[in-house]
Every structure is written in C-alpha cells, then in structure tokens.
Amino acid sequence: MDIGLIGFGGVGQAFVKLLIEKKKYILKKYNLDLKVKYIVKSDGGIYKANGIDLEEVIEFINKNKSIKEHISWKNDLSIDEIIKNNDIDTLVELTSTNIENGEPGLTHMKRALESGINVVTGNKGPIILKYKELKKIADKNSVKLKVGCTTGGALPSINGGLYDVAGSEIQAIEGILNGTTNYILSKMSMEEVSYEEALSQAQKDGIAEANPSLDVLGYDTASKMVILANVLMGANIKLKDIEVQGITEVKLETIEKARKENKKLKLIGKVQREDNMVKAYVRPIEIKEDHPLYFVDYKNKGVYFKTDILGDISIIGGASGTRNAAASILRDLVLVKSLE
Amino acid sequence: MDIGLIGFGGVGQAFVKLLIEKKKYILKKYNLDLKVKYIVKSDGGIYKANGIDLEEVIEFINKNKSIKEHISWKNDLSIDEIIKNNDIDTLVELTSTNIENGEPGLTHMKRALESGINVVTGNKGPIILKYKELKKIADKNSVKLKVGCTTGGALPSINGGLYDVAGSEIQAIEGILNGTTNYILSKMSMEEVSYEEALSQAQKDGIAEANPSLDVLGYDTASKMVILANVLMGANIKLKDIEVQGITEVKLETIEKARKENKKLKLIGKVQREDNMVKAYVRPIEIKEDHPLYFVDYKNKGVYFKTDILGDISIIGGASGTRNAAASILRDLVLVKSLE
Numbered sequence: 314m315d316i317g318l319i320g321f322g323g324v325g326q327a328f329v330k331l332l333i334e335k336k337k338y339i340l341k342k343y344n345l346d347l348k349v350k351y352i353v354k355s356d357g358g359i360y361k362a363n364g365i366d367l368e369e370v371i372e373f374i375n376k377n378k379s380i381k382e383h384i385s386w387k388n389d390l391s392i393d394e395i396i397k398n399n400d401i402d403t404l405v406e407l408t409s410t411n412i413e414n415g416e417p418g419l420t421h422m423k424r425a426l427e428s429g430i431n432v433v434t435g436n437k438g439p440i441i442l443k444y445k446e447l448k449k450i451a452d453k454n455s456v457k458l459k460v461g462c463t464t465g466g467a468l469p470s471i472n473g474g475l476y477d478v479a480g481s482e483i484q485a486i487e488g489i490l491n492g493t494t495n496y497i498l499s500k501m502s503m504e505e506v507s508y509e510e511a512l513s514q515a516q517k518d519g520i521a522e523a524n525p526s527l528d529v530l531g532y533d534t535a536s537k538m539v540i541l542a543n544v545l546m547g548a549n550i551k552l553k554d555i556e557v558q559g560i561t562e563v564k565l566e567t568i569e570k571a572r573k574e575n576k577k578l579k580l581i582g583k584v585q586r587e588d589n590m591v592k593a594y595v596r597p598i599e600i601k602e603d604h605p606l607y608f609v610d611y612k613n614k615g616v617y618f619k620t621d622i623l624g625d626i627s628i629i630g631g632a633s634g635t636r637n638a639a640a641s642i643l644r645d646l647v648l649v650k651s652l653e
Numbered sequence: 654m655d656i657g658l659i660g661f662g663g664v665g666q667a668f669v670k671l672l673i674e675k676k677k678y679i680l681k682k683y684n685l686d687l688k689v690k691y692i693v694k695s696d697g698g699i700y701k702a703n704g705i706d707l708e709e710v711i712e713f714i715n716k717n718k719s720i721k722e723h724i725s726w727k728n729d730l731s732i733d734e735i736i737k738n739n740d741i742d743t744l745v746e747l748t749s750t751n752i753e754n755g756e757p758g759l760t761h762m763k764r765a766l767e768s769g770i771n772v773v774t775g776n777k778g779p780i781i782l783k784y785k786e787l788k789k790i791a792d793k794n795s796v797k798l799k800v801g802c803t804t805g806g807a808l809p810s811i812n813g814g815l816y817d818v819a820g821s822e823i824q825a826i827e828g829i830l831n832g833t834t835n836y837i838l839s840k841m842s843m844e845e846v847s848y849e850e851a852l853s854q855a856q857k858d859g860i861a862e863a864n865p866s867l868d869v870l871g872y873d874t875a876s877k878m879v880i881l882a883n884v885l886m887g888a889n890i891k892l893k894d895i896e897v898q899g900i901t902e903v904k905l906e907t908i909e910k911a912r913k914e915n916k917k918l919k920l921i922g923k924v925q926r927e928d929n930m931v932k933a934y935v936r937p938i939e940i941k942e943d944h945p946l947y948f949v950d951y952k953n954k955g956v957y958f959k960t961d962i963l964g965d966i967s968i969i970g971g972a973s974g975t976r977n978a979a980a981s982i983l984r985d986l987v988l989v990k991s992l993e
Contacts, residue, residue, distance in 0.1 A: 331962065335820070335962070338822060339820065342887075467963040467964050467966070468966070469813075469816070469817035469818070469963075469966065472816050472817045473809075473817065473968075475816075476809070476812050476815075476816040476817070476988060477809035477812045477813065477816075477817065477968065478809075478984070479984045479987040479988055480675070480679065480980065480983040480984040480986070480987040481980060481983075481984070482678060547682075602948075605969065605970065607948070608942075608947070608948055622671065622675070622976065622977065622980035622983070623807040623809075623971055623972065623977060623980045623981065623984070624807050624970055624971050624972025624973075624977055625970045625971075625972070626807070626808070626809065626968065626969070626970040626971050627968070627969050627970050628813075628817065628966065628967070628968050628969075629945065629966070629967050629968075629969070630945065630964055630965045630966040630967050631963055631964050631965075631966050632963065632964025632965070633964075636962065637962065637963060637964055640820060640821060640962035640963045641963065643820040643821075643962070644818070644819045644820040644821070644963070646820070647819040647820040648816060648819055
C-alpha cells in the first residue's frame with residue numbers, strides 16, 4: 314500500500330512512529346506492505362518515490378530538528394503534486410479539524426477520492442460537514458473512505474456499526490464518547506467534588522484542555538453522534554439538528570441524589586429512528602445499573618447499538634492518546650485492503 | 654449471491670424465515686440479492702435453479718407438513734449434486750455439530766471450499782477440529798470461510814477480533830460465552846439458591862437443556878475458546894490442550910462469600926500468549942468490578958480483547974435464540990460480499 318500522509322501534528326507523528334514499530338507485523342499478518350511516499354504539512358513536505366525512511370524522519374523529531382531540513386523537503390509539495398504524480402493508493406488525512414468549512418481537509422479528501430485514492434482520516438471537520446457527498450465520490454470511484462478515528466479513536470464505534478451488527482437494522486445508537494466529560498462526572502460522583510473542582514483537577518491531570526468548552530458544552534459528543542448517524546444509519550443530519558446540553562450546569566447535589574438511588578449521571582449522545590426520521594440529542598442523563606454504559610467510568614468510552622435481529626450490542630474501551638488514535642488509523646488502513 | 658443451505662434444523666429454518674423478512678432490506682442496504690437455490694437435509698432436499706420460493710417452504714413448516722412433499726424435493730440431493738451443478742457461490746453449512754470427527758459438516762465444507770465456494774457456518778465441529786486446514790483450502794481457492802456464529806451467535810466475538818482490533822496484536826481474549834452457565838451462576842448469586850436448584854430452574858425456564866453436561870462441565874465454553882484462539886490468534890490448539898473446569902462443583906457458600914467482597918464468580922474462558930505459546934483455560938473465577946465482564950449477568954454474554962496498541966476492548970450482548978443465531982449467519986453472508 315502506497316500512502317500519502319497529509320497533516321503531521323500529534324496523531325500524524327504518532328502514526329509514523331507506529332508504522333516503524335508495526336510494519337513487520339502488518340506485513341506478516343495481513344501481507345500488507347505499508348509504504349509512506351509523502352509526508353505533507355501546510356508549508357511543504359517530504360516526497361520519496363520509493364518510500365520515505367521513516368526512522369530518519371523520527372530522528373528529526375526526536376532531535377527537535379525541523380523536517381524542513383530533511384534532504385527531500387520541498388516547499389511546494391501539496392495535494393496537487395500528490396495527485397499529479399499519481400503514485401499512491403491511499404491518503405491518510407490528519408490535518409486539523411475545522412468545523413466551519415472543513416478546510417483544508419475537505420479539499421484534500423475530495424481531490425483524492427476523485428482521483429481514485431482511498432482516504433483514511435481522523436479529521437472530523439469534513440466528515441461532520443460533508444460525509445454524504447464524500448461517500449458518494451468514493452463509491453463512484455470505487456475507493457474507500459474510512460473514518461473510524463473520528464468517533465472515539467481506538468473505540469471501534471464505526472466498526473461496530475459496520476461489521477458487528479451487519480445485516481441487522483440499527484434502531485438506536487447511544488454513546489459515552491467524550492473522555493473529558495466522563496472523567497469530570499465520574500470524579501464529581503466518586504470524590505464528591507463540584508463541577509469546577511473536578512474540571513480544574515482534570516486540567517491539572519492533562520485530561521481536560523485549557524479551553525475545555527467543546528468538550529464540556531457537549532459539542533465534541535454531538536459531532537461524533539452526527540458522524541455515527543450519517544455513516545451508520547444512512548442519515549444526513551448536521552450539528553444544528555442535534556439538541557445539545559453539556560455538563561457545565563451539573564450540580565453535585567444532583568449527582569449525589571442519583572447515586573443514592575443507584576443511578577449515575579452520564580453525558581449520553583443518542584440517535585434513534587422515529588417515524589422514518591433520525592433524531593439525536595446530547596445531554597446528561599441518569600442511567601441505572603441495567604444500562605449497558607452504566608459502568609463506563611472516568612476516561613473510558615463506550616457505544617451501544619440497539620438492533621432488530623441481533624439484539625443489543627455494546628462495545629466498551631479502547632485506550633486514549635495520540636498513539637491509540639494512530640492505531641485506529643492503522644486499523645482502518647488494514648481494513649481498506651485486507652478483509653477476511 | 655447464490656446460496657446452498659445444507660442442514661435444516663432450528664437455525665436453518667430460522668435462517669430461511671429471516672431471509673424472507675430481510676431480503677428487501679439487504680438488497681437495498683448492501684445491494685446484495687440473496688437467492689437460495691438448495692435446501693438440503695440428510696435424506697435429500699429441494700433444488701430450484703432460479704431460486705427456491707422460501708415462503709412456500711415455510712408454509713410447509715407452519716402446516717407441519719414434511720418438505721419431502723415439496724414439488725422440487727429430490728431424494729438423492731446432496732453436496733455432490735451442489736458441486737456438480739456449479740451454480741452457487743456460497744454454502745451455508747448448518748448440519749448438527751459433531752465434535753468427534755466433524756462429519757458430515759467437515760466434508761461439506763472441504764468440498765465447497767475446494768470448488769471455490771464460500772462457506773458460512775454455525776457448525777462448531779469442523780471448526781474446532783480442522784479450522785487451520787479449512788482456512789488453508791479457502792485461501793488457496795480465494796474464497797471466504799466465515800465462522801462468526803460458532804462462538805456466541807449474535808455476540809460478535811469473531812468480528813471483534815477480526816475487525817475491531819485489526820492492526821493490533823491480541824495478547825489475550827477472555828469470554829463469558831455460555832449463557833446457560835452464566836444464568837445458573839447469576840441465579841445462585843442473586844437468589845441465593847444452590848447449584849442444583851438454579852440448574853433445575855434454568856431447565857424449567859428452557860434455558861438449560863435436559864442434558865446440560867456440555868454446558869455445565871465447561872466444554873461449550875472451551876470449544877469456543879479453541880475457535881477464538883485458532884481464528885484470531887493464529888494458534889492451532891485442540892480441545893485437549895485446554896484446562897477445563899466447569900461449574901458443577903460450585904458451592905453457594907463460595908458465591909456468597911465472593912459477593913460479600915463485591916466479587917462475582919463467573920465461568921471465564923481465557924486464552925493468552927505466553928512465551929510464544931498460546932495457552933487457554935476455562936474455569937470459574939472470582940472477578941471484581943474493574944473486570945470488563947463483571948456486569949455480564951444471567952443469559953448475557955461478553956468477550957474482551959487485550960491488545961498492544963488499541964488498549965482493552967470489550968463487546969457485550971447479542972440476543973440468544975435460533976432467530977439471533979440465524980441473524981449472525983446473515984451477518985457473515987453480508988460480510989462475505991459487501992464490506993465498506
């Protein structure tokens with residue numbers, strides 16, 4: 314498999330490191346030879362027609378040297394040159410998420426798919442905004458668009474819906490898909506601290522970002538629900554179609570009252586079919602022990618599929634971090650080419 | 654997809670009923686037209702070159718009429734004729750499990766795979782005994798051998814290992830894979846009854862069989878662990894390589910003591926890599942709340958994968974019954990042909 318990598322931030326770098334580590338394993342287990350020909354950033358990139366020496370690139374990173382000093386660096390390298398050269402079969406798109414207009418990822422993906430190149434991505438923006446359109450281009454060109462990394466990283470939420478419940482009809486999907494908010498709610502419940510204190514602790518522990526608003530207001534979860542609904546339930550909803558309530562107003566008293574009744578307050582994203590429509594919401598909900606996601610605590614994530622003929626199936630876990638997000642990109646690469 | 658169905662017991666009949674119900678959905682969602690050309694039993698079968706009218710067959714069943722009275726019934730119909738006619742691409746093998754020599758399923762599968770016909774099966778016997786050999790024949794002939802139904806029916810335990818953790822290395826698999834024993838242990842714990850009473854209740858409720866020995870002695874779980882190890886971890890173990898202990902000796906006192914310590918006794922099947930070997934056991938084990946399968950109670954099932962780069966992923970649920978087992982056959986049919 315000849316790969317172009319576009320976007321070289323945290324996950325992109327972790328992906329290159331992972332490839333070095335797992336190349337032999339993937340070749341042996343899947344008979345799949347992963348070769349990276351391009352590593353492209355916003356201001357240029359590296360190209361090697363017979364495959365970049367990834368260990369050399371990581372040496373630059375480890376020594377805090379800019380990869381602009383790499384001998385194969387070219388200032389004008391971009392998606393245009395990748396398309397023109399016509400020598401990759403798969404684009405790994407890992408530029409930063411832009412939920413306003415999806416750019417530059419959206420253009421990268423469109424151009425690749427139109428040129429008969431598979432796309433594997435962890436970039437939520439274009440997928441939230443334009444999945445249907447991109448999928449149509451992919452189908453028309455008989456290539457794959459794999460987005461497993463966009464809805465919980467290592468948690469196989471997209472896979473679950475594509476493969477684990479294949480043949481059945483998904484009636485509803487529920488998820489605890491945001492580790493930061495789940496961590497805060499778990500901490501409030503287990504350690505009896507206020508929202509503000511739990512958030513501040515989560516920030517100190519490196520779990521919540523300095524500006525946590527996308528997480529705590531529920532929009533990260535909502536974005537993932539849009540993607541799950543559109544990819545797995547044939548919907549075509551947008552972020553604005555989802556009723557979103559975050560956890561910023563959650564009071565410790567509410568959580569303590571719930572706990573006394575053996576309930577837990579969780580930030581649940583749910584999408585379900587109602588009268589031929591697909592409806593979705595994100596809000597804090599009290600769930601009981603019989604709920605399949607009741608025991609998804611702290612940074613853990615989970616997703617739950619309600620189906621017509623296979624029953625209810627829940628998938629829980631998957632480590633979080635850039636290495637594990639990179640592992641979910643690797644998973645999708647394997648699934649593009651080699652399926653049992 | 655042109656299908657030959659061989660074996661027409663509980664799951665076979667449920668499969669035919671399910672096809673009638675889901676044919677349009679599968680055609681629309683996966684662009685997959687499922688046509689059954691053969692329904693073969695041990696003493697003959699039905700063949701229609703342009704597809705059997707399944708509703709008519711189910712009418713025979715519903716009216717308690719033997720399908721031998723069907724106009725297309727032939728006494729000499731067998732795998733030989735299916736192979737000779739060379740007009741199916743997929744064999745659904747659902748004859749009874751025989752764990753002594755795998756027959757007649759083993760021969761059916763071999764002949765189909767050798768003739769370039771995909772095999773989808775819920776028949777554990779040949780898969781426990783000869784998976785490696787059958788898989789080699791499948792690979793050689795560029796066809797698929799799908800066995801998802803053999804290790805927990807609707808629970809996607811095989812899928813989990815093939816797709817959800819693709820690209821990662823599975824270090825260990827643990828499962829609660831037998832609904833009957835889990836039901837008995839849950840009942841003992843929640844209702845404080847002895848093993849004998851819980852078993853007798855389970856038999857009355859139609860959950861345990863009149864002769865429950867394969868379940869309660871742990872061999873059903875052990876069979877599933879053999880299959881998971883061989884299909885997902887590249888092992889080549891046999892039933893005799895597994896240390897098996899069932900639940901017949903479990904005392905109520907043990908369970909009550911465990912409960913007081915917030916533990917639960919579960920019949921766990923585990924397979925793990927140890928020094929380049931794959932080792933497996935089945936035995937009742939006390940697990941704590943932090944174990945991913947702690948909340949798998951009563952008839953529920955679950956499986957848990959420990960991986961190197963995706964973390965720990967558990968899959969829980971899937972309804973049990975012939976209809977749901979048939980749904981897992983349908984899932985594998987979809988996965989044979991149509992993969993995103």
